[in-house]
Amino acid sequence: MKNASIFLKVFSGIALIRESRVAMVGAIICLFWLFVAVFASVLAPYDPVSTILPMQGPMTDNPAGGTFWLGTDLLGRDILSRIIYGTQTVLLYAPLATFCAYLVGIVMGLVGGYYGGKVDTALSFISNVILSFPVLVLYILIIATIGASGVNIILAVTFASAPGIFRIVRGLTMDLRNREYVSAAQTRGENALWVMFVEILPNARGPLIVDACLRMGYVIITIGVLGFLGMGLPPPTPDWGGMISEARKLFLVFPHMAVFPCIAISSLVLGLNLLSDGLREISLRD
Amino acid sequence: MIQLIAKRLGIMVLTMLVVSIILFLALELNIESVAIKVLGPYSSDEQRQFWLEANGYTRPVLERYLSWAGNFMMGDFGESVRFRVPVSDILWDRLSNTLILAAATFGIMIPLSILLGILSGMKEGSFLDRVISLICIITTSIPEFASAVFLSAIFVFSLKWLPGTSSMLMGFDVMQLILPAMVLIGYGFGYVARMTRASMAEVMATHYIRTAVLKGLPYHKVIFKHALRNALIAPFTIIMLQINWLLSGVIVVEYAFAYKGFGALLLEASLNNDVYLIEACTMVAVCAAVLTQLIADIGYSYLNPRIRFS
Numbered sequence: 308m309k310n311a312s313i314f315l316k317v318f319s320g321i322a323l324i325r326e327s328r329v330a331m332v333g334a335i336i337c338l339f340w341l342f343v344a345v346f347a348s349v350l351a352p353y354d355p356v357s358t359i360l361p362m363q364g365p366m367t368d369n370p371a372g373g374t375f376w377l378g379t380d381l382l383g384r385d386i387l388s389r390i391i392y393g394t395q396t397v398l399l400y401a402p403l404a405t406f407c408a409y410l411v412g413i414v415m416g417l418v419g420g421y422y423g424g425k426v427d428t429a430l431s432f433i434s435n436v437i438l439s440f441p442v443l444v445l446y447i448l449i450i451a452t453i454g455a456s457g458v459n460i461i462l463a464v465t466f467a468s469a470p471g472i473f474r475i476v477r478g479l480t481m482d483l484r485n486r487e488y489v490s491a492a493q494t495r496g497e498n499a500l501w502v503m504f505v506e507i508l509p510n511a512r513g514p515l516i517v518d519a520c521l522r523m524g525y526v527i528i529t530i531g532v533l534g535f536l537g538m539g540l541p542p543p544t545p546d547w548g549g550m551i552s553e554a555r556k557l558f559l560v561f562p563h564m565a566v567f568p569c570i571a572i573s574s575l576v577l578g579l580n581l582l583s584d585g586l587r588e589i590s591l592r593d
Numbered sequence: 594m595i596q597l598i599a600k601r602l603g604i605m606v607l608t609m610l611v612v613s614i615i616l617f618l619a620l621e622l623n624i625e626s627v628a629i630k631v632l633g634p635y636s637s638d639e640q641r642q643f644w645l646e647a648n649g650y651t652r653p654v655l656e657r658y659l660s661w662a663g664n665f666m667m668g669d670f671g672e673s674v675r676f677r678v679p680v681s682d683i684l685w686d687r688l689s690n691t692l693i694l695a696a697a698t699f700g701i702m703i704p705l706s707i708l709l710g711i712l713s714g715m716k717e718g719s720f721l722d723r724v725i726s727l728i729c730i731i732t733t734s735i736p737e738f739a740s741a742v743f744l745s746a747i748f749v750f751s752l753k754w755l756p757g758t759s760s761m762l763m764g765f766d767v768m769q770l771i772l773p774a775m776v777l778i779g780y781g782f783g784y785v786a787r788m789t790r791a792s793m794a795e796v797m798a799t800h801y802i803r804t805a806v807l808k809g810l811p812y813h814k815v816i817f818k819h820a821l822r823n824a825l826i827a828p829f830t831i832i833m834l835q836i837n838w839l840l841s842g843v844i845v846v847e848y849a850f851a852y853k854g855f856g857a858l859l860l861e862a863s864l865n866n867d868v869y870l871i872e873a874c875t876m877v878a879v880c881a882a883v884l885t886q887l888i889a890d891i892g893y894s895y896l897n898p899r900i901r902f903s
Binding site: 435436439440441442443444447448451452524528531532535536548551555558559562565566569570572573574576577580581584 | 604608611612616619620730731733734735736737738739742743745746749750757837838840841842844845848849859860863864866871874875878879882883886
């Protein structure tokens, strides 16, 4: 019975999206890329890492049959296939990194906001120190120190984003901890962990979901920027930012190598931004 | 007020202290790589050790940190191993280049975004509002490196109007400043415009605006005399905080267009483990970020009488 009601809640939450056209468009764009990522092996016409024919413009025919719809890059790999497989990379690392950042940020925020006092002061000081860096400076310093790899990118995102999430969760927690249902739980003798995660956290979900969509967009941009600066995932991996970085030197001769990955990344971020915008609109309405 | 400023300045100094120590320790982890960067990957271990010793890198961390910090206070930032000159020789030069770029960006971005924000916030839900909001959300979704690619594809590759790099080797050239500034404006203006819009829309819904309209004031008077003053308080803070964002933005843009600025310098320093250069650049960046935040807070409480007098 309880399960059924949870399903109902989630379902009605999803159905809410239909109330905002902006959110619908955003959700459709995101679902499109999710579809591309899941069915990459079916959709991609070529292998993303195999060399076929270098430097072909968009829409050229492959002598061996088939067409390079978006052309090939300097190593002769099909750009469309690389973009399609790159979707998997982006949609693996960005949500994972965002999730890790949220995990850390939420725990920090709940503890800081619920207990207050010295713990809160210490946590706030740490996050203020981290937040006083210009974001990209922090990423570059971390990646330059620990090296560029998938795990390290997740670590860097967690380290740099958790303080921002901490601030939001802390504010929400400080607001919610004086509610009656929290006092009721405390009087019941529930332990602090229960109160934080069962009573407070679910009631803070609204702003957090909106922020998560927005932040995921930023994380995608960040992964793209790191790839662009040559600090992203190691080369053979199809990664949008890395593709743009490789194309940079030849840009004035073969702009198509950079333009298409840029369109891909911008559209995905746009989808997430529209989704978060629409969700905020819906949450403000009631 | 003075107490607040003093307290915040104190926190700022403390922050910079902590940051500098953390950086020093983090870079300490692979101090060997400094020698590798200087001597090349084919140098022997002995050569590296010798180099480290000769340049004072083998002294205890604490001692090196203290001597660096002492010199830093006196304005001596140490020597860059990458450029082989004192850090301060390149730092100020690069910083002033970035300031030119930042001034060009802000000079256009701020009036543009405030104008758009006011136009769309004046009548929430109007056609104009929808168009402006859509433009804003699309432009803020295109990251700087992507818009750098798009704009160069249009203006450099297709139209051939503008130069593709902005290294300014032949002296200052305004034409080379256009693309980098355009990219920064394109990514940044949407956010400020949306914030201005939200603040304007909020003000337009208040009772005193309704009263002003109902008592028959001309619409432009309502907007300019009554609405704007209150609607621009929040965007002021946002604009100050944009400076922090700009410091990140210039890294991408300067790298993309080979502009010789502070962002590119910081990137180069980090890629080369140039300890003293990284320290100096980061101190400047953190200092700028914290100072603008302080100015934003002071300005906000000054502009908003409800806070000023409480």
